[in-house]
Amino acid sequence: xxxxxxxxAVVLAAGAxxxxxxxxxxxxxxxxxxxxxxxxEPQTIAVINQIIADFERARPDITVKAEALAxxxxxxxxxxxLAAGAPPEVSHGQAITxxxxxxxxxxxxxxxxxxxxxxxxxxxxFRNLCRLDGRWYGVAHSAAASVFVYRKDLLAQKGLRxxxxxxxxxxxxxxxxxxxxxxxxxxxxxxxxxxxFVNIQVGELLRSNGxxxxxxxxxxxLTEKPVLELLDFYKKLNTVLPPGWTGHSYLDTxxxxxxxxxxxxxxxxxxxxxxxxxxxxxxxxxxxxxxVTDKVVGPSGKAxxxxxxxxxxxxxxxxxxxxxxxxxxxxxxxxxxYIRYLHTVPIHLLPVLKSTAANPKYGDQPGIxxxxxxxxxxxxxxxxxxxxxxxxxxxDEMKRPxxxxxxxxxxxxxxxxxxxxxxxxxxxxxxxxxxxxxxLVKGGYLKK
Amino acid sequence: xxxxxTSPRSxxxxxxxxxxxxxxxxxxxxALLLIGALILYPVAYAAWLSLHDKHSxxxxxxxxxxxxxxxxxxxxxxxxxLWRGTVYASATTALQLGFGLAAxxxxxxxxxxxxxxRTLVLFPYMIPTIVAVIVWxxxxxxxxxxxxxxxxxxxxxxxxxxxxxxxxxxxxLVAMSVxxxxxxxxxxxLARLQTIPPELYEAARVDGAxxxxxxxxxxxxQLRAVLVVVVLLRGIWMFTxxxxxxxxxxxxxxxxxxxTLPIYAYMRTFTYYQAGFGSALAVIMFLMLMAAxxxxxxxxWREEEVx
Numbered sequence: 063x064x065x066x067x068x069x070x071a072v073v074l075a076a077g078a079x080x081x082x083x084x085x086x087x088x089x090x091x092x093x094x095x096x097x098x099x100x101x102x103e104p105q106t107i108a109v110i111n112q113i114i115a116d117f118e119r120a121r122p123d124i125t126v127k128a129e130a131l132a133x134x135x136x137x138x139x140x141x142x143x144l145a146a147g148a149p150p151e152v153s154h155g156q157a158i159t160x161x162x163x164x165x166x167x168x169x170x171x172x173x174x175x176x177x178x179x180x181x182x183x184x185x186x187x188f189r190n191l192c193r194l195d196g197r198w199y200g201v202a203h204s205a206a207a208s209v210f211v212y213r214k215d216l217l218a219q220k221g222l223r224x225x226x227x228x229x230x231x232x233x234x235x236x237x238x239x240x241x242x243x244x245x246x247x248x249x250x251x252x253x254x255x256x257x258x259f260v261n262i263q264v265g266e267l268l269r270s271n272g273x274x275x276x277x278x279x280x281x282x283x284l285t286e287k288p289v290l291e292l293l294d295f296y297k298k299l300n301t302v303l304p305p306g307w308t309g310h311s312y313l314d315t316x317x318x319x320x321x322x323x324x325x326x327x328x329x330x331x332x333x334x335x336x337x338x339x340x341x342x343x344x345x346x347x348x349x350x351x352x353x354v355t356d357k358v359v360g361p362s363g364k365a366x367x368x369x370x371x372x373x374x375x376x377x378x379x380x381x382x383x384x385x386x387x388x389x390x391x392x393x394x395x396x397x398x399x400y401i402r403y404l405h406t407v408p409i410h411l412l413p414v415l416k417s418t419a420a421n422p423k424y425g426d427q428p429g430i431x432x433x434x435x436x437x438x439x440x441x442x443x444x445x446x447x448x449x450x451x452x453x454x455x456x457x458d459e460m461k462r463p464x465x466x467x468x469x470x471x472x473x474x475x476x477x478x479x480x481x482x483x484x485x486x487x488x489x490x491x492x493x494x495x496x497x498x499x500x501x502l503v504k505g506g507y508l509k510k
Numbered sequence: 511x512x513x514x515x516t517s518p519r520s521x522x523x524x525x526x527x528x529x530x531x532x533x534x535x536x537x538x539x540x541a542l543l544l545i546g547a548l549i550l551y552p553v554a555y556a557a558w559l560s561l562h563d564k565h566s567x568x569x570x571x572x573x574x575x576x577x578x579x580x581x582x583x584x585x586x587x588x589x590x591x592l593w594r595g596t597v598y599a600s601a602t603t604a605l606q607l608g609f610g611l612a613a614x615x616x617x618x619x620x621x622x623x624x625x626x627x628r629t630l631v632l633f634p635y636m637i638p639t640i641v642a643v644i645v646w647x648x649x650x651x652x653x654x655x656x657x658x659x660x661x662x663x664x665x666x667x668x669x670x671x672x673x674x675x676x677x678x679x680x681x682x683l684v685a686m687s688v689x690x691x692x693x694x695x696x697x698x699x700l701a702r703l704q705t706i707p708p709e710l711y712e713a714a715r716v717d718g719a720x721x722x723x724x725x726x727x728x729x730x731x732q733l734r735a736v737l738v739v740v741v742l743l744r745g746i747w748m749f750t751x752x753x754x755x756x757x758x759x760x761x762x763x764x765x766x767x768x769x770t771l772p773i774y775a776y777m778r779t780f781t782y783y784q785a786g787f788g789s790a791l792a793v794i795m796f797l798m799l800m801a802a803x804x805x806x807x808x809x810x811w812r813e814e815e816v817x
Contacts, residue, residue: 134760141780144567166568245668255675255763306652306672308763309679317653470781476766483676497587504563504581504784 092125093383095390096150098139099203100373102130103336106406113403117393124386134258137470144168149380151387154203154373157451158465160192163376164199165463170377170384171197178392179415187444188414190457192374200374201391204404204411207368207440207449208266211319211330214353215346216248224355228271228295231328231358235302238325246304252315252324253299255308259329260475262369262452266329267292269367269455271360280462280508284477284495285488288362293478293487295360300482308479317341319352330354331371332409332440335433348432354439368440370449372414397421409433412440464507473497553796560790566783578790587774588791595770598684599749605688606744607737610695615729617696618703628700635693643757646686647674674762683758683768690754691747695740702736703729738810746799752776771795 097114101107107130114126129150131139137159143149155163163169176184176198184201192200212224216238225231235250253263268275273288283289304310304324316334318324320341327334339347346352357366377387393399395415401424404411408429413419424430430437443449450457453465453474468474477494481487502508528536560578564571582588617628634642650673652658658670673682706729714724752772759765759773769777771791779788 138780141566141783145780145785168567257763257765260763304672305669306675306677308676309652309672309674311762314651314653321653323653467781467783470777470783472766472777472781475763479676479763479766493586501782504787505565 093123093386095124095126095152095383095387096381097126097128097387097390098131098136098150098153099128100131100133100136100154101407101411102132103333103407106403106411109402109406113394113399114390116399117390120393121386121389124383124389126390134256137466144378144380147380149378151381151383152375152377152391155200155376156373156466156469157191157200157202157370157460158453158469160200160374160376161194161460162463162466163378164192164194165461168379169199170379170381170388171199172201172375172377172388172391173198175201175388175391175395179395180417183416185414185416185419185444187370187447187449188372190460191370191372191451192376192460194461200376201395202372202374202414203394205370205372205414205440205444206332206410206412207370207443208262208357209330209332209354209368209436209439210326210328210357211334211352211354212326213319213322213351215351216325224353225358226356228298228358228360231326232298232302235326239302248322249304249318249324250302251299251326251328252310252318253303253307253328254310254312254315256311257472257475258452258469259312260478261469263329264292264474264478265450265453265455266357266367266369267295267360269363269450270357270365271363273360273362274455274459275453275468276459276462280502282495282498282502284491284498288360289491290487291361293481293490296478296481297487308482313337328358332412332433332436333407335409335429335436336407349435354436356439365448367448367450368443370444370451371410372451397423405429409436412437462507464502464505467501467505468498471497471501473501556789556792556796559786560793562786564784564786564789566779566785566788571786574786578787579794581787582790582794587769588771591769591771591774594680594768595749595772598680598687598751598755598768598770599745601684602687602691602748603741603744605684606692606695607741609688610692610740611699611733611737613692613696614699614703615725617700631696632693634690635697639690639753640757642686642690643754646682646689647758650674650682674758674764676764676767679759679762679764679767683755686758687748687751687754691744694744698736698740699733702733706732738806742803742806746803749799750795 097110099110101110107128110128110130114128118125136153136155140149140153140155140159140163149168160169179201185205188202188205191202192198210224217224217234220237222234222237225234231251238248238250239246240248254260265275268288271288271291273286273292274283277283300307304318310318312329315324315327316330316337319327319330319334320338322342335352338352342352357368359366375391377384377391381387394403397418400413400415400418401421404413404418404424405427408427413424418424451460453469454460459465473494476497477490480490480493485493499508503510559571561573561575562571563574563577613631617624617631649655650657652670652672655670657673658667661667662670671678673679710728710732711724714728719727749770750772751770755768755770755773756776759768772795775788775791775795777788778784778791782788
């Protein structure tokens with residue numbers, strides 16, 4: 063009898079516990095949306111978290127979990143997540159990543175998002191970043207163009223004008239080098255050897271030299287004259303860059319520029335103004351000293367080109383709450399949220415929507431007013447259609463689904479390093495050509 | 511009650527009794543299950559995958575037999591990464607052994623503050639790899655790192671050395687790895703040193719053996735077994751080392767100079783998206799280590815039999 067009473071008590075207690083723990087009738091379970099992004103600056107993360115908090119207040123049925131990833135890690139982490147069958151709902155990705163994933167059928171189209179933003183409201187230069195067969199698979203969260211930065215005061219002191227061609231760049235860099243007591247105290251030029259950025263350089267420099275990476279049939283063209291000239295140029299660069307530049311990260315090059323250890327930086331971005339303001343002497347930290355100019359043109363090129371740094375938001379088809387992710391993106395692009403986001407890195411995160419660009423609240427920011435010339439330079443490249451995504455020399459190449467594999471393989475970085483280490487350009491290019499061909503054949507993208 | 515009488519409950523117990531062998535197997539089952547799930551299955555799956563052309567994140571695969579292996583044999587990158595991995599594993603293992611043995615001998619002696627020094631020496635082995643790598647990359651940075659600052663200030667170098675550049679990245683990686691992993695050797699050797707009977711040293715002294723003689727004829731033979739195991743383990747671990755090497759080369763263009771076999775297998779799988787080829791590389795690495803271990807043990811045992 064006593065045992066029965068005890069059992070009944072336990073059952074009652076368990077029932078009461080379940081009743082307390084269970085959600086009340088009608089209450090919904092929150093739908094989680096995982097967001098991966100590449101904005102690692104603390105002020106940007108803080109604003110993203112604020113936007114998320116506001117969104118969750120507006121949509122109590124959805125919970126958003128954001129994760130900031132280093133730029134160079136993103137593609138590998140996405141691949142691992144896809145391999146595990148657990149991608150996030152939404153993520154940044156390079157334009158070629160987005161195009162590659164879209165071609166592989168991994169993305170949910172975002173035409174519904176674009177309808178809300180207004181198709182014609184997206185700035186023309188940013189419409190081709192991730193479209194396939196007439197459908198949109200990604201919308202850039204912001205846009206930037208790579209810029210060439212130089213110390214205007216140092217060039218003026220030596221009576222030099224900013225270089226316009228590859229040859230002039232070598233000459234000016236050499237002339238700007240300063241030696242004191244047998245030690246180099248200032249290098250003329252600084253450049254990163256970080257693999258992602260070497261891939262970017264190769265695409266950008268090759269386009270500025272009238273070259274391409276693939277022919278219309280999709281076969282690599284690494285043994286063509288513009289590529290060989292590019293590798294010869296790297297050999298020359300190696301003589302004016304700090305020894306060991308291959309070990310310099312993107313941030314190292316900004317440190318070199320900001321603290322006066324280098325006079326020019328070939329591959330800079332608007333984000334760098336933050337480093338200049340933080341690390342350069344206060345009287346120098348302005349665009350009158352750190353000026354931007356056109357990129358340099360190669361011997362076979364006609365016009366300078368820059369890289370467009372504009373990662374589209376991608377929504378994964380496999381994700382459980384893809385529709386809710388799109389709802390979050392609609393909220394993100396509302397001017398009151400979007401402008402807050404853009405202002406966290408004002409010279410680098412430029413709007414992709416015409417309405418935002420025209421909003422007086424957007425332009426009314428001290429950083430934008432101060433570094434206007436940097437923004438003007440980027441906008442000039444956007445308007446003239448002289449920007450291309452990483453490894454893309456012609457917009458048509460966005461249809462090639464294998465650019466992501468080519469970038470990830472590091473073959474182009476190896477090619478540059480081989481040339482820099484002394485291998486004849488033709489040999490380095492031939493070796494890389496064979497490796498890319500093998501990669502494409504194995505991936506089923508190219509016939510032997 | 512007499513002993514011949516049994517109650518119904520004890521009879522039931524008698525019927526349920528299992529043979530000893532079955533009981534033993536039952537006891538082993540959890541361990542066997544774990545080994546099967548965590549070791550045998552992944553190895554078998556990798557071997558199966560290596561015979562297929564498999565994209566890293568698409569479910570379809572195509573049987574290609576030994577094609578991946580044939581391709582690997584012709585792949586220049588494979589041979590380069592094998593060479594780099596061998597250089598890295600040999601250099602780090604040899605240096606860990608040298609430094610570890612020397613440090614253990616010093617720490618075995620009695621001196622003031624020995625306990626504190628012993629703790630300090632073990633410290634690098636206790637901190638997470640990511641922390642160790644970040645700290646060392648920071649110390650070795652050519653713009654603001656203390657190492658280059660001191661080298662230039664003391665006149666050892668005219669210009670800061672870029673430790674992550676093509677010319678120096680392997681050297682700096684080896685140095686950092688030795689710093690991080692030598693404490694394992696210290697710990698193993700020190701533990702064995704403390705169990706060597708002091709009478710052996712006394713006898714050697716009576717026989718007139720010098721310090722070197724005592725080390726050579728008493729300490730080293732006593733340490734032999736532990737050194738054999740340490741070399742084997744450290745050799746395997748350094749050859750398959752992924753995290754330290756990956757993090758050291760990450761973000762440096764010169765990372766290619768330290769692209770060892772595990773890194774190459776990872777790249778093939780996750781940046782080339784060739785899971786089949788990557789698995790074939792992993793299987794080759796596994797077989798090479800198995801073969802090296804077998805040869806190593808055979809040599810060691812043969813010597814043991816002779817001595």
